[in-house]
Amino acid sequence: MDPVTLETERLVLRAFAPGDVDVVYDACQDEDIQFYTPVPVPFRRQDAEKRVYEDWPEGWATDKDYTLGAFRKDGGAFVGSYCLTRLSLGVFELGYWAAEKQRGRGYSAEAARALCDWGWAALDVHRIEWWAMVGNTGSRAIAEKLGFTVEGTLRHRVIANDGRPHDWWVGGLLRP
Numbered sequence: 001m002d003p004v005t006l007e008t009e010r011l012v013l014r015a016f017a018p019g020d021v022d023v024v025y026d027a028c029q030d031e032d033i034q035f036y037t038p039v040p041v042p043f044r045r046q047d048a049e050k051r052v053y054e055d056w057p058e059g060w061a062t063d064k065d066y067t068l069g070a071f072r073k074d075g076g077a078f079v080g081s082y083c084l085t086r087l088s089l090g091v092f093e094l095g096y097w098a099a100e101k102q103r104g105r106g107y108s109a110e111a112a113r114a115l116c117d118w119g120w121a122a123l124d125v126h127r128i129e130w131w132a133m134v135g136n137t138g139s140r141a142i143a144e145k146l147g148f149t150v151e152g153t154l155r156h157r158v159i160a161n162d163g164r165p166h167d168w169w170v171g172g173l174l175r176p
């Protein structure tokens with residue numbers, strides 16, 4: 001489908017555009033994004049270009065994942081990336097990361113909630129999942145704020161960017 005634009009009280013969520021390569025590149029230098037999300041390390045400018053020019057538009061075009069960038073209404077600063085990824089029939093995964101400078105203001109919860117609300121309204125989805133490495137308390141706080149039930153811990157579920165297997169939390173949110 002064509003990308004949508006969503007608005008919350010403080011944010012605009014829109015598809016990434018070519019002019020966003022720099023903010024994506026800068027944000028993804030952050031060590032938490034590099035540890036807790038599956039971005040390449042080191043994260044090079046061409047990795048940002050690939051996401052902005054190819055992966056994210058293709059995700060929308062093929063209905064595999066719906067990624068939106070969140071930007072502040074007051075001044076336009078880039079806040080972060082928020083995504084729903086199709087896992088199986090009727091099941092999507094919510095993923096997110098925020099630029100370090102914009103954290104701690106409730107923006108990620110606001111953006112992630114808006115994306116989930118859009119998902120319930122626009123997609124054939126009955127369950128949204130959330131996955132995070134055990135210990136990623138920030139990610140879990142957002143999921144719980146949105147009403148996700150943390151359903152379990154999978155041992156040694158994913159090899160992270162440190163090359164070691166880590167335990168992962170999984171949570172779910174059912175269609176309201």
Ligand SMILES: CC(C)(COP(=O)(O)OP(=O)(O)OC[C@H]1O[C@@H](n2cnc3c(N)ncnc32)[C@H](O)[C@@H]1OP(=O)(O)O)[C@@H](O)C(=O)NCCC(=O)NCCS
Pocket residue numbers: 032033036037096097098099102103104105106107108109110131132133136137138139141142145
């Ligand atoms: C996780 C992340 C997206 C949080 O972004 P954020 O914009 O700071 O989150 P918000 O400001 O919307 O916070 C929402 C709630 O989570 C809480 N929270 C945020 N970070 C937290 C942390 N590190 N530890 C504990 N609670 C945290 C906030 O206090 C807030 O709760 P409150 O409203 O009751 O005060 C951000 O830290 C990040 O990008 N981390 C690196 C990438 C990552 O881990 N992504 C998730 C992969 S599963």
